[in-house]
Structures are given as C-alpha cells and as structure tokens.
Amino acid sequence: xxxxxxxxxxxxxxxxxxxxxxxxxxxxxxxxxxxxxxxxxxxxxxxxxxxxxxxxxxxxxxxxxxxxxxxxxxxxxxxxxxxxxxxxxxxxxxxxxxxxxxxxxxxxxxxxxxxxxxxxxx
Amino acid sequence: xxxxxxxxxxxxxxxxxxxxxxxxxxxxxxxxxxxxxxxxxxxxxxxxxxxxxxxxxxxxxxxxxxxxxxxxxxxxxxxxxxxxxxxxxxxxxxxxxxxxxxxxxxxx
Numbered sequence: 238x239x240x241x242x243x244x245x246x247x248x249x250x251x252x253x254x255x256x257x258x259x260x261x262x263x264x265x266x267x268x269x270x271x272x273x274x275x276x277x278x279x280x281x282x283x284x285x286x287x288x289x290x291x292x293x294x295x296x297x298x299x300x301x302x303x304x305x306x307x308x309x310x311x312x313x314x315x316x317x318x319x320x321x322x323x324x325x326x327x328x329x330x331x332x333x334x335x336x337x338x339x340x341x342x343x344x345x346x347x348x349x350x351x352x353x354x355x356x357x358x359x
Numbered sequence: 360x361x362x363x364x365x366x367x368x369x370x371x372x373x374x375x376x377x378x379x380x381x382x383x384x385x386x387x388x389x390x391x392x393x394x395x396x397x398x399x400x401x402x403x404x405x406x407x408x409x410x411x412x413x414x415x416x417x418x419x420x421x422x423x424x425x426x427x428x429x430x431x432x433x434x435x436x437x438x439x440x441x442x443x444x445x446x447x448x449x450x451x452x453x454x455x456x457x458x459x460x461x462x463x464x465x466x467x
Contacts, residue, residue, distance in 0.1 A: 281461045282404065282447050298455040299360065332403055341410040344451025345394035349403035
C-alpha cells in the first residue's frame with residue numbers, strides 16, 4: 238500500500254525559491270496521481286495541482302498556475318512542489334496525497350502525507 | 360471551474376444524533392465524481408466517500424453518501440465523539456478538482 242512522507246517545515250523570506258517533496262513507498266508508484274492541497278491558517282482545503290507519476294502529465298488550479306510547478310522523479314518515487322518566488326501569502330500547510338490512476342476513485346485522495354508547513358516572512 | 364457550496368457552515372449536534380451535510384455544485388459533476396473528507400486539527404484529511412456513495416476502505420457504515428448531478432449529501436447515522444470535525448466535499452469529475460468550503464460539525 239502507498240505511504241507518503243513529506244519533507245520538513247520550511248521558513249523562507251519573500252522572493253526566495255522553495256521546493257518541497259513527497260516520497261511515495263509503493264512499488265506501483267508510477268500508476269498513481271500525486272496531488273497537492275493547501276490549507277492556509279484557519280482556512281479550508283484548496284486543490285492546487287496533480288501530476289501523474291507515470292508520465293508527468295499535470296493539471297493545475299487556475300488560482301495557482303504560473304506561481305507553482307509540480308514535478309516527479311520516478312527513479313526515487315518522489316513528487317515535488319516548487320515556487321520560484323515566494324510571497325507571504327504562500328504561508329500555509331501543504332499536503333501531498335495520492336489517488337489511483339484509473340477507476341471511479343481516480344481523483345479522490347485516499348492516501349495523504351503528513352503535511353509540510355511553509356512559513357514565508359515579508 | 361466548478362464551485363462547491365457546503366451547508367450548513369456549522370452543525371451543532373449531540374452524540375448519538377444523525378448528521379446531514381449538504382454539498383451543492385455550480386454545475387453538474389461528471390459521473391457523480393464527488394468525494395467527502397473528514398479533517399481534524401493537526402491531522403491529514405481522511406477520505407470517507409468517493410463517487411458520491413461508495414465508502415472508502417475502513418470507513419464504518421454509519422457514514423453514507425447520496426446524490427447526483429449538482430446536489431449531494433453526507434449522512435452520519437449515529438454520531439460518535441470522534442466524528443466531530445470539519446467535513447469537506449470535493450468534485451473530481453472535471454479539472455480543477457475543487458473543494459467545498461467545509462462544514463464544521465461541533466458538539467452541542
């Protein structure tokens with residue numbers, strides 16, 4: 238069964254770049270979509286982006302497209318979320334989560350990482 | 360982009376009571392690909408339901424989902440203390456796969 242382990246908390250300054258990671262454990266990693274979900278302090282869940290580990294097909298929320306990039310390295314079963322220039326408003330918890338590549342549940346996240354807290358100071 | 364509106368914003372009930380949570384979509388959800396999650400502070404979300412009415416692995420049958428098109432419901436038949444949390448719906452029928460704003464289920 239898939240397990241996801243995310244990288245540790247980050248404290249950055251506005252304008253800096255950042256890449257956080259999400260390592261999957263399943264031998265079948267390449268058959269999963271890996272998604273990213275943001276939760277700002279005291280707020281709800283926001284769908285950010287998703288990437289198919291097998292061929293790196295991506296889909297982004299219009300709210301985040303152009304500001305973040307998701308990628309995957311199949312050789313080490315790890316997905317990434319990257320910012321080139323952080324803003325204070327990027328301060329949030331970011332979860333990665335997986336969903337099967339096909340079927341009625343494809344798109345519903347059944348396995349979640351523990352979350353990465355990103356704090357950006359202005 | 361499909362907008363999901365959940366109601367009520369907060370639901371106050373007692374253990375043992377029945378909870379009914381609503382999720383309305385701004386347009387029809389393709390193939391009724393609607394999921395429900397439970398979120399407690401400090402924890403990752405937990406998938407409860409997918410495809411509107413299918414329970415995820417390990418979810419007790421106190422939880423049930425229904426609905427189609429634009430109107431969906433999550434029902435918890437007999438509330439237990441661990442059920443008091445925030446619940447989110449999510450549609451994954453068309454990208455971007457959006458979440459609702461959440462319903463907080465609190466102890467009365």
